[in-house]
Amino acid sequence: MECAGRKGISPEPDTDPVIQIASVVQRQGETEPFIRTVFTLQSCASINGSQVLCFSQEAQLLQSWAEFVRTVDPDIITGYNVQNFDLPYLLNRAAVLKVDLFPYLGRVRGIRSVLRDSSFQSKQMGRRENKRINAEGRVHFDLFQVLLRNYKLRSYTLSAVSFHFLQEHKDTMQPFVITDLQSGNEQTRRRVAMLCLKDAWLPLRLLQKLMCVINYMEMARVTGVPLSYLLSRGQQVKVVSQLLRQAAKKGFVMPVVKMEGGEDYSGGTVIEPEKGYYNVPITILDFSSLYPSIMMAHNLCYTTLLKKGSAEKLGLSAEQFIKTPTGDYFVKSSVRKGLLPEILESLLSARTRAKAELKKETDPFKKQVLDGRQLALKMSANSVYGFTGAQVGKLPCLEISQSVTGFGRQMIEKTKQLVESKYTISNGYQADSKVIYGDTDSVMVKLGVSTVREAMEMGRGAAAWVSTYFTPPIKLEFEKVYYPYLLINKKRYAGLHYSSRPDTYDKMECKGIETVRRDNCPLVANLINSCLQKILINSDCGHPALSVPQGPPGAVEHAKEVISDLLCNRIDISQLVITKELTRNAQEYAGKQAHVELAERMRKRDAGSAPQLGDRVPYVIIQAAKGPPLI
């Protein structure tokens, strides 16, 4: 939708007219849209391949578009931020113009579409305020919301997103230019219409390219929630839905439990890293789906938990139940199989299917998409564990979650000991092995071998051997080899990743370092990335014929060059843009922060265009705390 706003002020439905609405309609699975229509206020020259419908009255335009929606009768409505901007604007504008037949956009006749505020809040996703318009029988599937939930990007503007996924630069028009073109002639309005159609089609293309509908349908089926919940609700509703599905099969009902927000409980162990640069292969072993597999192996569930003393009361023998590291008791599956393990089996089998498809795929972009799908299913499985520990949730059970993390802590410790005790000189190996780092479910081992091939072979052997010490389906896997490996700190490292072949690395992998963080500027991320490349990739080939030094000296030189470019003003300002999320309202912050101050100043200038809760605020630092301006 385009409207004719006034310069410097964000558009208001009370005063600023809707001048165009473009709609592009496509059947899921087909590659081309079968309807391209633009509704324009005033005449508009024709556009090849599109239907142009001109109206002299804005009210007619709106009414006609609503009828169009009812006639086309779509299952899914998408767009870019249409949920929070376009549709509310249209609804409000229609009310101002008294277009009484407009707000019936659903499939059920006579149910009026109304605008509501809704807000979503969770620890991991922060707080977001959204609008919601009901359209019974249709699903609002706003691409913006999909991207916010599934992709961590520096910027979520349609133009940034379009460049990121399609490598296309989106044409944009300043709002006041649109207003000027509207008051021109049928040719200038055609320019607006062309853009409007393009902007309507773009989200559809992205939705298709990212396979959003397919992946979300799978998630909806696996977890048993409506498609719309996946964009408007959190993880809890998915777990509850699966719990109810399993419970119903067994004739159980779910109790209502209220719980005061209590103390946090302890989670996974992060092994103290032996920081440093390793120019030898480092083997990484990692439990596959650790927490879910713990819950399955030990049959941890609400329905298998024994309260203190009930083992005796029920006359259970010692082989019929287990004691967890936290001192809680659960019956074995021979007595009663838990619901959670069954849910996890089904989620993990969906993940296994997704991983199999991922393996078959050769197109790199589709591979990424399928990896996202696989990770979403892993997330759902881990959320089953998270759900039991969610103290502001519907059915918290810390006995389960604490037992899970307790087992996890024991397991990583045991794995470290096993590996270090077997791979020793006294057992006939080349060197005494050492676990140099590990996080929750993984150990990074220096086995003392010099080739990637050996590191892989020994890794596979070690993983299989350690696995025998644990109850299935718990399984330690050889995951990859890093060579070389730069271990900077807990949760911060980089290395060249070998897993498919021992002779060539697959990629450089960076964890936790600036290069993968969105809260610093691209200049820093790129600089550190190229320094790491010099350090890791060209570590020992400081070829004298090369004019550019590699390895650490090359990295230092490169950093100096970039700093001097920066001081000499040879860096484009776009490289200096930092973005940070606005996670709460200005007055709720305890300390001063640049992006918060900026957002507040913008709000005072024009509240409509200022960053909202949950938006990322882009800014450039132009002056040091003390001293002269930098630019």
Added chain:
DNA sequence: GGAACGTCCTAT
């Protein structure tokens, strides 16, 4: 000037 704290964002 340094410890404590708040915030952001990531790893698992």
Added chain:
DNA sequence: TAAGATAGGACGTTCC
């Protein structure tokens, strides 16, 4: 069914 979990580094501000 409103809202998965904890661990932890880096950096800026506030407090003393």
